[in-house]
Amino acid sequence: MTTPPVINDPAIVAEVTAVFEAYERALVDNDVDAMNVLFWDAPETVRYGIAEIQHGGEEIRAWRESCVPVPASRRRHRTVVTTFGRDYATVSTTFTSDATPLVGRQMQSWARLGAHDAPFGGWIVVAAHVSLIDAPDQPDVQAAHGKRG
Template identity: 45%
Template sequence: MISIDDPAIVAEVTALSDRYEAALMANDVETLDALFRDAPETIRYGVGEVLYGFAEIAAFRQGRAGGSPQRRVLRRVITTFGTDMATVNLEFLRQGGTRIGRQSQTWVRTDDGWKITCAHVSLMADMS
């Protein structure tokens, strides 16, 4: 039977999620790239882009002037499955925005540490 939400594993992934969020807000492209699995199977669906493979994701980050819009995390749910897989789902609000954003990530423990293998970012309809 697989262990769900082992506190030690949740703590590991929580720290990584915090690191990701700090890097995103600081436009720390090197750290963001380091947190994604460097593989052709890695996927990121963004608000306005569809990126297949680490190379496309890295190129997108390099080309995005100013980085991600600043945001405030409203809610985060981390679920771990065993010792090597986790999901991070959060809701956010962009600075000055009225639309709730959603982000989901699948994290896998690799020989190089925890890496994001799949990510999705979307915005809900305007709530104003």
Template identity: 45%
Template sequence: MEIDLPDVLAEVTEQFARYEKALVSNDVTVLDELFCDDPRTLRYGIGENLYGFSAITAFRAARSPVGLNRKTAKTVITTYGRDTAVASTLFYRETLPGRVGRQMQTWIRFPKGFRIVAAHVSIIDEPGSPKDMDQKT
């Protein structure tokens, strides 16, 4: 298997950038487009476990558009062959000082292009933050 074929990596990186732009601007149409429309698609969020495309789209439609801005860091996108990729990133929000978000997505190529079939989002104390140090003592 070939890992990180340049053309495939560029394609997934472009889709990942579209997702990030849609997320911070609350472009629900694009967010919905980028998830696979299938009852087996899942998204584990910060406070919710969403099973199936319908649950994911309902969550997006009901979510507040306030406070979605964030900065990403240490983004790693790896492709496996021509049809599979994993995207991982850290994210930071001004509203969450001392905390870091983690996001992972599994992307699969379908006839309409790459789509997310599984995603996980979580937030933890930033390693080395005063809050994190309090928990270790």
């Protein structure tokens, strides 16, 4: 019988949270090199963006070289890190900015495909999805937009 993976081991959650924060810093700073290091450079990597689709590390890197940086006013809300065993995790967050009245949603699948002593502990994004929607009628989202329910 196979033992199920430990869900949300605090040490692994802390590792993934730290590498996600490093990715977010790179995103806001438009540090393309760091973002590229944090995405798996493989044909199987998929990134569904707000208005584009990339399949494979090569397409993702090419898109990053020409895309408009995220607004400096980007603010995240309700980030959820869930780990499954020692080598797989998902990170989900919502975000807002002064650039749009819409609410962004971002989901990433992270896998530890490198050695523990590799950059970022071997963690890399293997799949990602970003989208924008009208602000849902939820108190935390409304508060992020300065609205009252």
